[in-house]
Amino acid sequence: MKVSQCLWFEKGMDEALRLYTSLIPGSSLDWGSALPAESPSGPPDSVKIAGFTLGDQRYMAFQAAGRPGAFNHCVSIMIECETQAEIDKLWEALGEGGQYEQCGWLRDRWGLAWQINAKRLGELQKGPDRAAAKRVTEAMLKMVKIDIAALEAAARG
Structure with a gap:
């Protein structure tokens, strides 16, 4: 299967x-x-x-013509990037002609939703320092494009 x-x-x-x-x-x-x-x-x-x-x-x-509905956030493609350069490249290429959204989300010119994320975000959020994880999450919620350096700075307090 x-x-x-x-x-x-x-x-x-x-x-x-x-x-x-x-x-x-x-x-x-x-x-x-x-x-x-x-x-x-x-x-x-x-x-x-x-x-x-x-x-x-x-x-x-x-x-095919007559699509029953537009793409929406219920289904998105998430890409976990290792570096800021990867995030920047995907952000610009996929977002061109589309729409940028909060927290690393964008819609491409065909309407498909993407989450351009950082592997480092998950590492920081899952770390043992729960106060740092909270600061990281709060910083991420204020971002449009994910910024790894800013997330690491938030983790440090």
Whole structure:
């Protein structure tokens, strides 16, 4: 049994998947095609499907008009970054044409929600010094883009 997430794009799926897989190491476009003319899903060439991998996660995507609803925060893709440079790169590339939000969240230009997070945030929040963890969390809640140096400064008090 295999499990993968499926993303429904109303338009721009090919561009989105090329961007996503170019940004995240270990990613690939695995397969893709337009459904044949006899597809019951719509007129010829109106439906596309693709399989892709982001890091260590499998996804399927399809593009078709009439999407039942927009992407929302109930499902997001979270990326845990090792460095501030990784955060900055993903933040700019995925956020271009989209919308930046609080606490490391953004919506890309296709409306998909992303959490661009720091591995260090989790380490600081899970540490034995609960007062430091609280300061880190309070600092993070005031951020838009995650700032590792500011989180470490908050931990130190």
